[in-house]
Amino acid sequence: MKIKKIIAAFLVIVLSTSMMVGCSGEKKKEVNLYTWADYVPADVIEGFEKETGIKVNYSNFETNEEMLAKLENSKGGDYDLVLASDYIIKIAGEEGLLSELDKSKIPNYSNIDSIYQGFFYDSENKYTVPYAPGIPLIVYNPEEVTCEITGYESLWDPSLADSVGIMDTERVINGIALKTLGESFNTEDLDAIQKAGDKLLELAPNIRILSQDQTQDYLVSGEISVAFLFTSQVALALQANPNLKVVYPKEGLGFGVDALFIPSKAPNSENAQAFLNYILKGEVGAKISTQTYYLCPNKASYEFLPEEFQKSLVISAEDIPEGEFIQDVSAEATQLHNKIYTEFKAKLN
Amino acid sequence: MKNKTRLPHLYLALLMIIMYLPIVVVIIYSFNVSKQSTIWGGWTINWYKEVFRDSSLIEALKNSLVLGLLSCSIAGLIGTIGAVGMVKATYKSKGLVEYISTLPIMIPEIILGMVFMVFFSLLRLPFGMITLVIGHASFCIPYVFMMVKARLVGIDKSYIEAAKDLGATEVRAFLDITLPLISPAIVSGMLLAFAMSLDDVVISIFVTGAKTNTLPIKIYTQLKTGITPKINALSTLMLLGTLILVILSNVIGKRKRV
Amino acid sequence: MEKKEKKKKSKSKLWMTVAPLYIFTILFVVGPLIYMLNLSFMTRAEVWGVVKKFTFDNYLKIFEPVYLDTFIESLKLSLATTLITLVVGYPFGYFMAKLSAKWKKIMMLLVVVPFWTNALIRMYGWIIIFRSNGLLDKALIGIGMTEKPLKLLYSYPAVLVGMVYSLLPFMILAIYSVAEKMDWSYIEAARDLGASRLQAFLTITVKLTLPGILSGVVLVFIPSMGLFFISDILGGGKIMLVGNLIRDQLFTTRDWPFAAALSVVLMILTSLIIMLYRKITHVRDLEGIL
Numbered sequence: 002m003k004i005k006k007i008i009a010a011f012l013v014i015v016l017s018t019s020m021m022v023g024c025s026g027e028k029k030k031e032v033n034l035y036t037w038a039d040y041v042p043a044d045v046i047e048g049f050e051k052e053t054g055i056k057v058n059y060s061n062f063e064t065n066e067e068m069l070a071k072l073e074n075s076k077g078g079d080y081d082l083v084l085a086s087d088y089i090i091k092i093a094g095e096e097g098l099l100s101e102l103d104k105s106k107i108p109n110y111s112n113i114d115s116i117y118q119g120f121f122y123d124s125e126n127k128y129t130v131p132y133a134p135g136i137p138l139i140v141y142n143p144e145e146v147t148c149e150i151t152g153y154e155s156l157w158d159p160s161l162a163d164s165v166g167i168m169d170t171e172r173v174i175n176g177i178a179l180k181t182l183g184e185s186f187n188t189e190d191l192d193a194i195q196k197a198g199d200k201l202l203e204l205a206p207n208i209r210i211l212s213q214d215q216t217q218d219y220l221v222s223g224e225i226s227v228a229f230l231f232t233s234q235v236a237l238a239l240q241a242n243p244n245l246k247v248v249y250p251k252e253g254l255g256f257g258v259d260a261l262f263i264p265s266k267a268p269n270s271e272n273a274q275a276f277l278n279y280i281l282k283g284e285v286g287a288k289i290s291t292q293t294y295y296l297c298p299n300k301a302s303y304e305f306l307p308e309e310f311q312k313s314l315v316i317s318a319e320d321i322p323e324g325e326f327i328q329d330v331s332a333e334a335t336q337l338h339n340k341i342y343t344e345f346k347a348k349l350n
Numbered sequence: 351m352k353n354k355t356r357l358p359h360l361y362l363a364l365l366m367i368i369m370y371l372p373i374v375v376v377i378i379y380s381f382n383v384s385k386q387s388t389i390w391g392g393w394t395i396n397w398y399k400e401v402f403r404d405s406s407l408i409e410a411l412k413n414s415l416v417l418g419l420l421s422c423s424i425a426g427l428i429g430t431i432g433a434v435g436m437v438k439a440t441y442k443s444k445g446l447v448e449y450i451s452t453l454p455i456m457i458p459e460i461i462l463g464m465v466f467m468v469f470f471s472l473l474r475l476p477f478g479m480i481t482l483v484i485g486h487a488s489f490c491i492p493y494v495f496m497m498v499k500a501r502l503v504g505i506d507k508s509y510i511e512a513a514k515d516l517g518a519t520e521v522r523a524f525l526d527i528t529l530p531l532i533s534p535a536i537v538s539g540m541l542l543a544f545a546m547s548l549d550d551v552v553i554s555i556f557v558t559g560a561k562t563n564t565l566p567i568k569i570y571t572q573l574k575t576g577i578t579p580k581i582n583a584l585s586t587l588m589l590l591g592t593l594i595l596v597i598l599s600n601v602i603g604k605r606k607r608v
Numbered sequence: 609m610e611k612k613e614k615k616k617k618s619k620s621k622l623w624m625t626v627a628p629l630y631i632f633t634i635l636f637v638v639g640p641l642i643y644m645l646n647l648s649f650m651t652r653a654e655v656w657g658v659v660k661k662f663t664f665d666n667y668l669k670i671f672e673p674v675y676l677d678t679f680i681e682s683l684k685l686s687l688a689t690t691l692i693t694l695v696v697g698y699p700f701g702y703f704m705a706k707l708s709a710k711w712k713k714i715m716m717l718l719v720v721v722p723f724w725t726n727a728l729i730r731m732y733g734w735i736i737i738f739r740s741n742g743l744l745d746k747a748l749i750g751i752g753m754t755e756k757p758l759k760l761l762y763s764y765p766a767v768l769v770g771m772v773y774s775l776l777p778f779m780i781l782a783i784y785s786v787a788e789k790m791d792w793s794y795i796e797a798a799r800d801l802g803a804s805r806l807q808a809f810l811t812i813t814v815k816l817t818l819p820g821i822l823s824g825v826v827l828v829f830i831p832s833m834g835l836f837f838i839s840d841i842l843g844g845g846k847i848m849l850v851g852n853l854i855r856d857q858l859f860t861t862r863d864w865p866f867a868a869a870l871s872v873v874l875m876i877l878t879s880l881i882i883m884l885y886r887k888i889t890h891v892r893d894l895e896g897i898l
Contacts, residue, residue, distance in 0.1 A: 033560040038572040043404065058561045059406050061571035066859040067555055069656065074467050079477070079560045092656050163759070169845040171860050210762050211845030213837075214573045218386050223757070224740045233575075241386070293575070332654050332863075339861040343853065344674050347681075349846035350764060358703035365700055366718060369776070372733025373722050375743070379736060388736050432629030447626075449879070451633040452826075453641065456878050458834040458854050461871045464864075465640035465647075488636045491629070496826065500819040501785050534788050538716065538781040545723040545777075569726050577728065585725045592721055 031056040032272035035068060036084035040133075040259075041280075042292040049279045055272045065089035072098050077265035081273040084132055084261045088329050091122040093262070099128040100265045106274040109281035112301040120258065121326060129260040130277050133295035135232030136324050137173070137255050139248040140217070140239075145226035152251035153177045156227065161207045166225040169211035171342045172327045173255070175201065177229070180252040186327045189334045198341025205348040220245070233294035256324025259295075373589070380582035387577050397583040407568060407584065414548055414565040417479065421486035422494075422543040428487070429494030430536050434528065437502045448499075452492040462489070463556035470557060478559035485557040486547045493546070494539030501535035502528075648868035658864055666869035675853065675870075679877070682850040685764075686832040689771040693779045693828045694821070696772065701783025701820070702813075705790065712788070719777050727774065731841045734770065735761060762844030770842040771832055778831075779824040786820025787813075825885060830878050850874055 030053075034041065038061045046057050062068040065085050069092060072080065077098040085093075093099055104110050110130070117131040141150055148158045156165055156177070167174060176186040178197035188194065209225050210216070217238035220228040230238060238245055263273045279285060286299030287306050297306060329335070380398070384391030401407060436448055454462060463485075470481045505528070513523040551570045558564065569581055651661040669675065704715050722730070737743045740757040748754045760766060790813070798808040814821075836851035850870065857867040 037574040038568045039575045060560050060563055061567050062555055063551065063571045064859050066862065070464060074471055095655055171856065209844060213840045213845060215386065215576045218388055222389055222739065222741060332652055335861050336863060339856055340674060343678065343848055346846060346848035347674065347677055358706065361699055362703050369722055371737065372730045373725060375733040375736050376725060376729050387732050428628045428632055431625040435625030447630060447633060450637055451629055453637050456830050456875045458851060458871050458874065460855055460858055461644055461868060462640065465643050469640050469643065484636060491632065496823045497782060497785050500782065500823040501789060503819050531789065535785040538785045541720040542778060542781060545720055548724055549727050566726060569728055581726065581729055585729050588724065589721065592724065596717060
């Protein structure tokens with residue numbers, strides 16, 4: 002009967018398509034990279050593939066936590082190279098998901114500028130290669146802003162009602178409030194955190210946008226007049242409008258690093274080491290930084306960086322020791338952070 | 351009913367214009383020189399060139415199209431025959447089963463995604479297209495199921511009985527009478543399911559493998575570095591492709607009739 | 609054929625049609641559901657994951673005012689979204705059903721195809737139009753209607769409009785697929801018997817399309833409770849809905865049990881509301897969907 006034939010044909014198509022896409026055939030030379038889309042520039046990937054003949058499978062995640070959930074689930078397998086943020090690398094380490102780098106396979110490792118190493122998530126420099134270090138800064142439009150901006154506290158100024166934009170990141174926003182009270186980003190003192198929460202409620206009228214994406218766009222387009230931006234966003238904002246002013250918050254700087262590591266059961270760890278070696282080359286490091294707009298952690302790249310680029314990155318090495326990482330805190334503190342953030346958001350309406 | 355006013359047509363046209371307004375903007379901004387998606391910088395066709403050069407983007411697109419087709423087909427099949435069966439069934443637990451089968455859309459995607467991920471690991475399924483299809487089918491089935499059920503209720507059973515009296519078997523009655531009557535619901539359900547699949551990020555991230563990337567994943571995870579007009583260009587090309595497909599199928603359809 | 613044999617044959621054929629649905633449901637819905645329920649009674653581990661310590665705390669925490677408020681706000685927004693979508697979408701589906709056969713097919717495609725464009729890009733399209741100094745502002749300032757740029761976006765109304773826009777095709781197609789098979793002769797009969805247009809509409813059309821209204825309401829209301837990216841992008845991240853809360857709990861606070869508890873409560877809440885809706889509209893012959 003005709004219908005039976007149709008069903009049979011349908012099943013054949015379904016099965017064969019799924020098998021085709023699922024099967025890998027003979028073992029090709031490949032490396033599975035896992036990070037945000039376009040974070041590793043296309044020309045870097047192409048350059049690597051051409052030079053080594055190893056294919057790069059570039060998978061994406063949206064948040065660090067999704068990455069860790071997947072990595073836990075695969076018990077450190079499936080992925081060869083993960084590029085993620087500092088605090089999640091620390092947790093991954095505690096969960097036993099990192100594998101030690103074989104530096105003999107990465108001769109270019111010595112190109113790394115040591116001021117970007119030895120941090121809390123990899124204090125002995127055994128597991129990671131820094132990729133994108135940065136310091137978030139305040140940027141404002143002097144034509145629209147009448148008050149003086151010197152630090153986080155300035156964001157509370159009443160003249161900035163409905164004009165401020167910050168990234169929608171709980172620990173960053175709570176952290177700013179903590180800093181204005183003289184506390185550390187990572188205090189586990191529940192009273193201090195609660196006080197910061199109360200202070201945050203006063204900030205609410207000034208917030209126009211809690212952004213998920215490119216906060217600097219809103220500053221450049223005139224939707225907001227003051228923004229708290231990540232390093233790459235600072236550079237892009239200044240590129241679009243050189244008249245914008247940058248402020249180093251006097252209460253204390255934050256600092257963050259996105260870094261690469263090889264998971265404990267990576268299927269192609271040799272190829273992963275080869276990739277790390279490739280991106281640590283001088284010229285490649287320069288290609289990366291001029292496209293990601295973060296600080297360049299590669300000493301050997303400095304000579305390759307174009308001059309205008311060096312100027313647009315307003316942060317220098319001396320600022321680094323000043324910066325405080327936002328780190329994971331106790332379960333209780335973490336839960337309180339979410340509570341005050343939820344209350345803050347409720348006040349925004 | 352002889353309704354002479356043009357009101358209905360005006361209403362449809364007005365809403366269509368509103369619905370397509372952002373689409374038109376997306377198409378225009380695909381020619382935007384500026385890397386920032388929302389700020390106009392000037393005209394260029396570079397982004398279209400970039401689309402074709404980006405092999406990982408094309409591969410993600412292919413995966414998403416295959417995934418969408420497979421999921422909405424499976425959903426169409428299971429949802430339709432399920433709905434048909436349910437309408438006829440009379441035993442008590444059927445209400446419960448129906449409720450449970452529409453649950454996937456009641457559970458927040460994030461939780462569903464995480465739960466699927468753990469579950470598929472337990473079942474030792476290889477992460478990739480297979481798990482993606484299962485994940486997507488599970489949230490697509492309720493759409494088809496509900497649309498078809500709503501349509502089935504109230505279909506005059508006498509049509510089917512008449513067919514059977516004339517000697518048709520159960521299956522023939524279904525194919526020749528019921529199916530054509532419910533086909534708008536099946537098609538609506540499948541079209542919507544396809545749209546849902548093409549837009550799914552959360553569940554996909556959790557159930558895909560290291561080698562299978564999908565288009566929505568690529569787009570949403572680009573938020574960190576900024577979504578460029580390249581995606582606008584891709585979307586415009588996809589709309590163009592759909593248009594061509596529709597015109598083609600119309601032409602072929604007309605040919606058949608002649 | 610003997611009547612008994614006929615019945616047996618049709619029963620086994622019946623099982624064949626529902627079997628795939630059952631199997632799929634049990635494997636891929638009930639299984640995960642049980643896991644989620646299980647998770648909601650566990651405790652968050654100190655650093656990552658969960659500890660198998662049974663507790664009701666997660667459910668109790670939902671009653672804290674800040675979290676309860678989130679549920680209430682989400683409910684208000686979802687109800688508003690559903691109502692507006694119904695009011696806007698019903699006429700659309702209805703008028704669509706009355707078009708000629710050729711136009712019906714065209715319209716169906718026209719309604720769905722925009723939604724094959726990525727949702728994020730569509731949102732950006734709206735942003736380009738409605739943001740300060742965006743296209744709308746430029747047009748209004750150009751014709752002299754306003755002087756300063758309007759601040760339309762990043763507000764509650766903007767989120768509402770965005771939600772309605774995103775969920776409209778579900779309502780439209782749900783109404784359409786039921787209205788399309790409607791026997792218009794009923795209406796003619798009612799008119800012949802003296803009913804006004806409005807009466808005929810209310811007593812006949814609405815009743816007959818009720819199954820479609822119900823599926824439309826379900827297909828709009830339920831997702832609207834979980835959607836978070838629209839409030840993130842069009843609302844400037846200022847509106848905390850249950851969907852955002854669950855996401856935050858899962859990713860930022862890493863309190864999976866609490867997120868699971870929130871999801872269970874969300875599920876129960878939406879089920880109750882659908883059941884209530886069914887009772888109110890006396891839809892008895894609408895088997896299924898509770």
